[in-house]
Amino acid sequence: MIGAVELGLLYGVMALGVYLTFRVLRFPDLTVDGSFTTGAAVAASMIVAGQSPVLATLAGAGAGLVAGVVTGLLHTKGHIDGLLAGILTMIALWSVNLRIMGGANVPLLREDTLMTPLRDADLLGGTWLGALAFLGGVLVLKLLVDWFLATDLGLAIQATGNNKQMIKSLGVDTDFTTILTLALSNGLVGLCGALVAQYQGFADISMGIGLILVGLASVILGQAVLGQRVIFMASLAVVLGAVLYRIIIYVALQVGLNPNDMKAVTAALVVAALLLPRWGPLKRVPSWRDLRGGRANGRAAAPVAEDAPAPAQKEA
Amino acid sequence: MLTIDGVGKTFFPGSVNERRALTDLDLRLDEGDFVTVIGSNGAGKSTLLNAIAGRIGVDTGRIDIDGTTVNRLPEHRRARYVGRVFQDPMAGTAPDLTIEQNLSLALLRGERRGLGRGVTKKRRERFVEELRSLELGLEDRLKAKVGLLSGGQRQALSLLMAGFTRPRILLLDEHTAALDPQRAALVTSLTGSIVAQGGLTTLMVTHNMQQAIALGNRLIMMHEGRIVFEADDAAKRKLTVEALMAEFGKVKGASFDDRAMLG
Numbered sequence: 014m015i016g017a018v019e020l021g022l023l024y025g026v027m028a029l030g031v032y033l034t035f036r037v038l039r040f041p042d043l044t045v046d047g048s049f050t051t052g053a054a055v056a057a058s059m060i061v062a063g064q065s066p067v068l069a070t071l072a073g074a075g076a077g078l079v080a081g082v083v084t085g086l087l088h089t090k091g092h093i094d095g096l097l098a099g100i101l102t103m104i105a106l107w108s109v110n111l112r113i114m115g116g117a118n119v120p121l122l123r124e125d126t127l128m129t130p131l132r133d134a135d136l137l138g139g140t141w142l143g144a145l146a147f148l149g150g151v152l153v154l155k156l157l158v159d160w161f162l163a164t165d166l167g168l169a170i171q172a173t174g175n176n177k178q179m180i181k182s183l184g185v186d187t188d189f190t191t192i193l194t195l196a197l198s199n200g201l202v203g204l205c206g207a208l209v210a211q212y213q214g215f216a217d218i219s220m221g222i223g224l225i226l227v228g229l230a231s232v233i234l235g236q237a238v239l240g241q242r243v244i245f246m247a248s249l250a251v252v253l254g255a256v257l258y259r260i261i262i263y264v265a266l267q268v269g270l271n272p273n274d275m276k277a278v279t280a281a282l283v284v285a286a287l288l289l290p291r292w293g294p295l296k297r298v299p300s301w302r303d304l305r306g307g308r309a310n311g312r313a314a315a316p317v318a319e320d321a322p323a324p325a326q327k328e329a
Numbered sequence: 330m331l332t333i334d335g336v337g338k339t340f341f342p343g344s345v346n347e348r349r350a351l352t353d354l355d356l357r358l359d360e361g362d363f364v365t366v367i368g369s370n371g372a373g374k375s376t377l378l379n380a381i382a383g384r385i386g387v388d389t390g391r392i393d394i395d396g397t398t399v400n401r402l403p404e405h406r407r408a409r410y411v412g413r414v415f416q417d418p419m420a421g422t423a424p425d426l427t428i429e430q431n432l433s434l435a436l437l438r439g440e441r442r443g444l445g446r447g448v449t450k451k452r453r454e455r456f457v458e459e460l461r462s463l464e465l466g467l468e469d470r471l472k473a474k475v476g477l478l479s480g481g482q483r484q485a486l487s488l489l490m491a492g493f494t495r496p497r498i499l500l501l502d503e504h505t506a507a508l509d510p511q512r513a514a515l516v517t518s519l520t521g522s523i524v525a526q527g528g529l530t531t532l533m534v535t536h537n538m539q540q541a542i543a544l545g546n547r548l549i550m551m552h553e554g555r556i557v558f559e560a561d562d563a564a565k566r567k568l569t570v571e572a573l574m575a576e577f578g579k580v581k582g583a584s585f586d587d588r589a590m591l592g
């Protein structure tokens with residue numbers, strides 16, 4: 014259980030990245046599956062080569078960032094559909110990752126990693142102190158994301174996801190904001206890959222497969238519980254969602270499901286989280302979100318607007 | 330201020346869908362001019378505004394703003410000269426952002442955006458002041474998401490956002506057409522006051538003849554990509570809806586004749 018929470022908090026870093034693209038930019042970015050492994054591969058290879066773990070971890074994040082830029086360029090400058098752009102980068106990264114690692118995996122067994130001090134002090138797995146350290150780290154990142162989204166540049170990024178034409182007419186180069194967001198998002202994902210590799214003691218070519226669903230599951234789960242009305246809560250929710258997700262997987266394994274079934278469980282979880290709120294009886298169960306004021310286009314919106322509702326869009 | 334010189338635009342050239350939207354069009358706006366634009370559906374009014382704002386490129390001719398040729402500038406780089414309000418009340422604001430965040434976005438029209446705080450205390454004070462002038466009570470709802478506002482409120486906010494940084498040119502495209510008469514009247518009067526206060530050079534498309542006559546100091550009528558009638562300040566003062574309708578009838582007749590001759 015403690016292990017699941019620790020892992021969940023680490024994956025919270027990736028969930029923050031997925032939040033940036035999926036929710037803020039509204040871009041379904043599949044690069045994640047590849048850039049996660051890239052971060053892990055770069056960090057593991059550098060650690061094995063004798064570099065400092067801090068440097069290796071940062072380089073892992075940097076490699077993810079570059080992957081995001083590639084997807085961004087394919088989409089904005091190459092006018093390739095967003096989904097396809099992400100898939101292209103992801104597939105290409107498979108080969109790149111094998112090159113970086115020089116094989117299908119890189120073990121970190123006797124290497125000095127960021128986790129070594131925690132392990133030596135016996136803080137991981139057995140006590141909650143390790144989880145507490147991870148929590149501190151991921152919360153710092155969460156606050157950084159909150160801060161960034163509230164800057165002038167961050168607002169422009171939010172508007173790019175919200176109303177692209179409008180922010181263009183206010184002078185923002187939306188190609189730039191799109192690429193930047195993809196870069197930051199995949200930077201976080203690469204960082205997460207680097208951390209997870211050090212936590213589990215190896216990097217592996219297939220460690221990123223299906224990860225985008227884990228990210229989506231975290232974002233959707235967390236926001237179903239905590240809501241997404243203000244950014245502070247929304248970003249907290251995705252970290253919480255990442256932990257929840259790991260706990261659900263942990264429970265699924267405890268009740269005897271096969272680890273190989275976990276991809277199907279993840280997919281089912283995302284489908285359920287997407288569909289359930291739209292189905293009959295469940296619609297009427299007020300979530301915490303509704304109780305706290307609702308969303309812009311939710312049912313709670315009507316009483317707040319004092320004026321006549323806007324007529325439907327007419328063709329210009 | 331704004332010089333449009335021989336501008337032409339054809340959509341889907343050489344195909345069966347070929348559409349000539351602008352034909353060798355000339356127009357000059359002096360500083361402070363407020364020109365209303367009328368014309369039938371498909372006359373090319375929106376295309377003209379899109380060409381000025383850079384949303385579409387033109388095939389021929391030149392567009393100068395303030396002495397700078399802007400033909401080659403993409404839309405986002407023309408934004409520092411051009412403020413816009415669209416017909417669709419949803420188009421001009423970001424619904425999931427708050428009123429103050431939207432205003433902050435508009436405040437930096439055409440400027441570099443960095444890592445400074447988006448909504449500062451100082452900016453907020455300015456927003457309260459600006460919003461108060463709309464007399465809609467929005468100054469008390471700075472933290473409300475814009476998606477919660479009605480169409481009329483959103484359009485008033487869009488108008489403020491387009492105008493309060495005093496762009497060189499303000500483009501309004503049937504920005505009251507999607508509102509009920511009462512809200513339309515409100516936004517129309519706000520338009521008058523915002524343009525007058527900022528001394529904004531303005532081009533306003535409307536289907537409402539009364540509005541076209543009441544607002545502004547010049548009027549043009551477009552048809553099939555050309556300007557077919559023009560009234561300067563003096564002529565416009567004497568214009569009536571009936572006289573305008575008569576002008577409309579003339580061009581409709583002409584085009585009918587043209588087509589008959591071609592057929």
Ligand SMILES: Nc1ncnc2c1ncn2[C@@H]1O[C@H](COP(=O)(O)OP(=O)(O)OP(=O)(O)O)[C@@H](O)[C@H]1O
Pocket residue numbers: 329340341348349350368369370371372373374375376377
């Ligand atoms: N993006 C586009 N792609 C193809 N054709 C277009 C496009 N925009 C406008 N057109 C065509 O150009 C012509 C002029 O259209 P425009 O929208 O400028 O007319 P308008 O005067 O604004 O009409 P309305 O009063 O209906 O808004 C029309 O024939 C239209 O079909």
Ligand SMILES: [Mg+2]
Pocket residue numbers: 329374375376502
């Ligand atoms: Mg139009």
